[in-house]
Amino acid sequence: MKHLLIPLLLSSLLCTAQQKQIAITIDDAPIMALPESYTPAQLKATNEKLLQKITALHTPVSIFINAANCITPERLQLLKQWVNNPLITLGSHTLNHSNCADLSIDSFKMEVMINDYIIRSVAKGKPVPYFRFPYNAMGKDSMAQALRLEYLKGKNYTAVPFTIESDDYMYETLYQDALKKKDKEKAKEVATAYIKYTLHCFTYFEQLTKELFGRDISQIYLCHVNQLNTDYYGELMKALQGRGYQFVSLEKAMQDKAYTTPVYYHQQYGFSWLFRWIPETDKRKQYLRNSPEPDIYNAYEALKAKK
Numbered sequence: 001m002k003h004l005l006i007p008l009l010l011s012s013l014l015c016t017a018q019q020k021q022i023a024i025t026i027d028d029a030p031i032m033a034l035p036e037s038y039t040p041a042q043l044k045a046t047n048e049k050l051l052q053k054i055t056a057l058h059t060p061v062s063i064f065i066n067a068a069n070c071i072t073p074e075r076l077q078l079l080k081q082w083v084n085n086p087l088i089t090l091g092s093h094t095l096n097h098s099n100c101a102d103l104s105i106d107s108f109k110m111e112v113m114i115n116d117y118i119i120r121s122v123a124k125g126k127p128v129p130y131f132r133f134p135y136n137a138m139g140k141d142s143m144a145q146a147l148r149l150e151y152l153k154g155k156n157y158t159a160v161p162f163t164i165e166s167d168d169y170m171y172e173t174l175y176q177d178a179l180k181k182k183d184k185e186k187a188k189e190v191a192t193a194y195i196k197y198t199l200h201c202f203t204y205f206e207q208l209t210k211e212l213f214g215r216d217i218s219q220i221y222l223c224h225v226n227q228l229n230t231d232y233y234g235e236l237m238k239a240l241q242g243r244g245y246q247f248v249s250l251e252k253a254m255q256d257k258a259y260t261t262p263v264y265y266h267q268q269y270g271f272s273w274l275f276r277w278i279p280e281t282d283k284r285k286q287y288l289r290n291s292p293e294p295d296i297y298n299a300y301e302a303l304k305a306k307k
């Protein structure tokens with residue numbers, strides 16, 4: 001009997017050591033919010049390479065789809081590749097990536113309904129259990145948010161929060177600029193800064209999590225389909241593994257009791273749920289003031305102004 005107990009004890013100890021869990025969520029699949037900067041070949045390569053890396057690393061991923069961006073045959077084909085991958089869970093992200101805080105409830109319902117219809121026609125029976133609000137803007141006030149959440153519930157959607165993100169779209173903009181100028185060194189520099197900043201965000205939000213909950217919780221990471229994430233997906237996942245993370249499905253992550261915490265913030269800004277779970281407004285504002293900011297922010301703004 002004794003020899004049976006030892007492996008059991010060991011495995012339970014290992015399980016305790018592996019409590020840090022993370023669900024990877026990727027928005028704007030299969031096409032990012034800046035489609036004009038991508039050639040069709042680049043878009044295809046970005047999607048296919050990202051899917052290959054997800055498959056090779058065996059990381060469960062949930063994607064959030066804007067069907068209005070998928071209606072050409074080529075893009076529908078890309079969406080089908082995501083749908084057909086067993087590691088991928090499907091979510092809706094509205095038809096047009098609209099800011100739902102600016103929409104009437106009827107327009108919001110149309111955005112959800114038409115998106116739902118198109119995704120399900122491609123998904124062919126694969127479940128679409130999740131919904132993420134574009135810009136994480138759930139509505140302009142608590143009443144508007146409650147109405148939208150109630151509607152989603154009626155459609156069997158779970159509205160999905162996130163806890164950690166790292167402004168990948170800003171780094172991606174600079175990365176594309178460097179690649180277009182064939183400045184490989186600059187592209188590498190941007191990518192290195194992106195990984196460094198992302199890990200810095202993890203340190204900040206892990207600390208905030210411990211202050212709020214007194215423990216680690218299952219984290220939900222948000223990023224986007226883009227070339228930067230694709231090229232550095234392996235590196236980032238390896239770094240997260242090195243921090244003790246185990247990759248889990250969104251369903252598993254959301255089983256953490258932390259996700260039943262009431263939300264106390266009811267405006268439209270799209271920050272982490274870790275801030276929204278802070279009851280005291282002053283305390284929340286203080287944490288927000290001290291939250292990480294990308295060091296490339298000025299360079300990003302300058303580049304955007306030039307376009």
Ligand SMILES: [Zn+2]
Nearest residue numbers: 027028134135
């Ligand atoms: Zn989005």
